[in-house]
Amino acid sequence: MTTMTQGLPGTGVPGGGVFTGDSHALHRLVLDVRAGRVPAYASSACLAHRELAGLLDGRTERLSPSAPDSVFHREERDGRPGGRRPVPFLPKARLLTPAEQRVAAEAFARTLVTGELTSGPAAATFEAALADFTGLRTTATSSGTDGLIVALRAVGVEPGDEVIIPANSFAATENAVLACGAVPVLADVEPERHTLDPVSAGAAVTSRTRAVLPVHLYGRLADMAALRRTADAHGLRVVEDACQAIGVTGVARHSDAAVVSFNPYKNFGLTGKAGAVLTADGELAARVRAVAYHGFHPDRKNVKTEPWGLNARIDNPVASVAMGLLPGLTLKNYRRAFLAERYVTGLAELHAAGLLTLPAFTPDHAWHLFTVRVPGGPAERERIRARVREDGGVETDVYYPVLTHQQRTSLHERLFSRSRLPHTEELHTTAFQIPLHNQLSLTEQDRVIEALHAAVRTTAH
Ligand SMILES: Cc1ncc(COP(=O)(O)O)c(C=O)c1O
DSSP states (O other): OBOOOOOOTTOOOTTEEEEOOSHHHHHHHHHHHHTTBOOEEEEOOOGGGHHHHHHHTTOGGGGSTTSTTOSSOOHHHHSSTTOOOOBOSSOGGGSSOHHHHHHHHHHHHHHHTTTOOSSOHHHHHHHHHHHHHHSSEEEEESOHHHHHHHHHHHTTOOTTOEEEEESSSOTHHHHHHHHTTOEEEEEOBOTTTOSBOHHHHHHTOOTTEEEEOOBOGGGBOOOHHHHHHHHHHHTOEEEEEOTTOTTOTTTTTSSSEEEEEOOTTSTTOOSSOOEEEEESOHHHHHHHHHHTBTTBOSSSTTOBSSSOOOBOBOOHHHHHHHHHHGGGHHHHHHHHHHHHHHHHHHTHHHHHTTSSBOOOOOSSBOOSSEEEEOSSOHHHHHHHHHHHHHHHOBOOBOSOSSOGGGOOSHHHHHHHTTOOOHHHHHHHHHEEEEOOOTTOOHHHHHHHHHHHHHHHHHHHO
């Protein structure tokens, strides 16, 4: 190992970098650890960085998989070293570690005895801590879906307005638009990013368009600067569906507001449904706060400042759990970025041979899901997935199996029967997801890499 004293660009810290905890800093950290470089990192005091900062302790070598106190557990987590135990896609019993489960149970118990089971002090404490992490004004909500509805209402989306969205998202995106009485209008995505194409979004604008709602699919930031330009050209509001992208540098920097999700399957998964609306705009933050709770003034009991609102604030016990788990957030995102880089390296040969298309290891990513693509169509994809499962014991998944315009309800047929989204459709038939979650071990990851090598090569011949 060589020692380097290379700081992060622009930090001005001699001989070291400030660890900011956002995805660009994590990206850099992963590359340093993988290259055996040991720059001195100084951590900020943000609560969300605490566990990573503790491990880092000024030396990246403590984050290497070969370090004795490594953040990755090799054999012990897999139980049977070298065994052929299946590799689940997203094992529910391992969403939280036993230590996190204890922290969560204690946090919940503390609020239970107070009887403050809906509103309560933990919500405000959590919002302040999250604001410290994101640098944005924060309203914690009862889910990401509720956060999206609140944010759309707060930026002025009214019944009958149109909101431009991609078709390759979880149904929450379109449902949030529908819940406002507005009409989702579909635009195509960029083939490499899988996220809303600014040009296609611009072409979908009509006189009734009110907002653009890009989705940072799989955790990768959409091209927000270009989307903002498109929106500005037409006088539109922008709300980001960042439900999969907590921690990504630039979230809510080119939009009116961004919404993150903390449901148990997300990078920062809690013990129930939760989310947050993030914004840099103080006035909008106040409106978000009011719409999230019946339209009420924050300090005057039952006095409305907004015509209507939802019952969509985070519950006090969940916020208390969130405070307990927050110190581990940046470590989780580091682990995911590290695993993503390791997939990109471990599968590079297949990518180079044109047998499997990998995502680029970019810094604008939370690595919520790791998506690969096969050059053929859906039949080849299913053949590879079957081989990986049957021969390698590795589970994979497809996010999302039905595109918005291919749903078969009467509403969808009325709204979207003429939608043509060539890039979205092409990605939809060729992409699938391989395991990447907070507790994926390196041994399990090696099994996935091995299984894919075998399956792709066999299927190609
Ligand atoms: C892209 C996207 N949007 C919205 C949501 C909704 O978030 P939640 O489950 O917290 O309501 C999710 C999560 O499921 C999501 O992945």
